[in-house]
Amino acid sequence: MAKKSKSEEECQIMIQKSFQTPMVRFLRERLEKAGCAVGENFFKAITCNQEVSGSYVRGEGVKVCSNYVRIQDDVNQVIIRELIHAFDDCRAANLDWPDCAHHACTEIRTNHLSGDCHYKRELLRGFMKLRGHEQECVRRKVLKSLSANPNCSGFSAQDSLEAVWDVCYNDTQPFDRAP
Numbered sequence: 765m766a767k768k769s770k771s772e773e774e775c776q777i778m779i780q781k782s783f784q785t786p787m788v789r790f791l792r793e794r795l796e797k798a799g800c801a802v803g804e805n806f807f808k809a810i811t812c813n814q815e816v817s818g819s820y821v822r823g824e825g826v827k828v829c830s831n832y833v834r835i836q837d838d839v840n841q842v843i844i845r846e847l848i849h850a851f852d853d854c855r856a857a858n859l860d861w862p863d864c865a866h867h868a869c870t871e872i873r874t875n876h877l878s879g880d881c882h883y884k885r886e887l888l889r890g891f892m893k894l895r896g897h898e899q900e901c902v903r904r905k906v907l908k909s910l911s912a913n914p915n916c917s918g919f920s921a922q923d924s925l926e927a928v929w930d931v932c933y934n935d936t937q938p939f940d941r942a943p
Contacts, residue, residue: 768834769831769833769834770809770830770833770834771830772810772811772830774830775839776808776809778809778833779807779808779809779839779843780804781836781839782839782840782843785840787844787879788844788847791844791847791848791851791938794851794938795847795851798854798855800850800853800854802826802850806825806826807826807828807843808828809827809828809830810827810829810830811829811830812831815832816832817832817838817841817842818833818842818843818845819846820846820849820850822853825850826842826843828842828843829842841878841880844879844880845874845875845880848870848873848874848877848878849874851937851938852870852873853870855937862915863915864910864915864916864920864921864923865927865928867909867910867915867924868906868910868916868921868924868925868932869928869931869932869935870932871905871906871909872902872906872925872928872929872932873932873933873935875901875906876898876902876933876942877939877942880901880905881901882898899933903925907922907925910925
């Protein structure tokens with residue numbers, strides 16, 4: 765659990781507050797334009813057993829782990845990341861989450877486009893590299909996420925990441941360019 769984690773009620777209020785941020789509003793609008801509207805019931809604060817801050821599940825929506833978020837920015841980042849996953853799921857009718865390459869692609873896009881690998885965030889995490897930090901962060905986070913996928917054990921995670929890197933890293937939809 766995060767120090768000073770939030771109750772589910774506090775987290776639900778923070779989720780509602782995140783709807784006012786420009787990036788969250790933009791992503792919700794783009795999902796609606798793509799035919800996948802997300803109402804307020806799409807987002808839910810829960811207590812998680814795994815050490816994750818949130819998740820997107822097709823047909824269920826976005827879950828924010830109240831016991832792993834501390835501040836509003838944590839919640840905003842979870843919502844942004846998971847909305848990018850939801851956008852990928854919406855626009856690709858054949859997205860196969862257990863498939864290592866599909867999973868790698870959406871993770872590359874999410875970590876690249878969410879701002880979670882911005883150098884200031886990386887510095888706060890203790891990663892001091894100034895050149896190439898963003899791509900290194902994206903790769904690190906993708907491999908961590910893929911390690912939780914039972915279909916991506918061993919070398920298949922790295923191989924999948926490398927196989928889709930260029931296409932997925934350069935795919936900035938629904939943005940004109942990486943924010």
